[in-house]
Amino acid sequence: MNQLLRVMNFNVSSDGIAAGPSEQQTLERPFGLDRPERLFSWAGATASWPMRTEPGGSRGLDDCFTRDFARNIGAEIMGRNKFGPQRGPWADHEWQGWWGEKPPFRTPVFVLTHHPRPSLTLSDTTFHFVDDTPAVVLEQAKLAARGQDVRLGGGVSTIRQFLDADLVDTLHIAVSPLALGTGLRLWDSPEELNDRYHHDTVPSPSGITHHLYWRR
Secondary structure (H helix, E strand, O other): OOOOEEEEEEEEOOOOEEEOOHHHOOOOOOOOOOOOHHHHHHHHOEOOOOOOOOOOOEOOHHHHHHHHHHOOEEEEEEEHHHHOOOOOOOOOOOOOOOOOOOOOOOOEEEEEOOOOOOOEEEOOEEEEEEOOOHHHHHHHHHHHHOOOEEEEOOOHHHHHHHHHOOOOOEEEEEEOOOOOOOOEEOOOOHHHHOOOEEEEEEEOOOOOEEEEEEEO
C-alpha cells in the first residue's frame, strides 16, 4: 500500500510565517506571537473543529479541510517545539503536552528531539520521543500507522527538514491575509515548491487562501 506523508491544515501568514522566533516561544505564548489565533481561527470556527465543545460552527470549504484532518491518518510526526516549551535536556518528565489528558491526535505521535525520553500515553494517543533522521523516523511512523498515511504536524523547522529530504507527498497550507514581518518562515513565496509539486490555490470566503500541493 502506498502510504503518504501529508502536511495538513498548516497555517502561515501572507509572508510565510507560522510562529515567532524560538526565543519568544514560552509556556504562556506557545506560538511566540501576539494573537496567534489570527492564523488558525478559520479552522476553529468550523463545525468539524476537533476541540469544539459546543454545537454549531460553519460549513463549507473551510469545514471540508478541517474535517479531512484525521481522514486515513494512522500516525503523526511533530517537532519537539510543537510538543512543549522546554529546550535542551528534559528538566523533568511531568510536562505532557499542550492538550491535556485527551490530545486530539488519537494515533501514535513521533516527537523529534535530540533528548529522547520514555514514551507517554494519554487517552488514545501515545507520544514516542525519537532522535534520528527524517527518513528513519518516517519509516517508524509508517509501521505504526498500519497502512494508513502519516501526518507531518510541524512546526516550520520540522516541515522544512522533511521537504529538504524530499519525503513530503502532499501539503495543504492555509495562508491568512495578514503579514507578520518576523518569525519562523515556511517560505518566501508559495511558488517556491512548484518545481517539485503541482500547485492549486483555492480562496475561501473566510479570507483564507488554501494552497494544495502534490508531487509531480
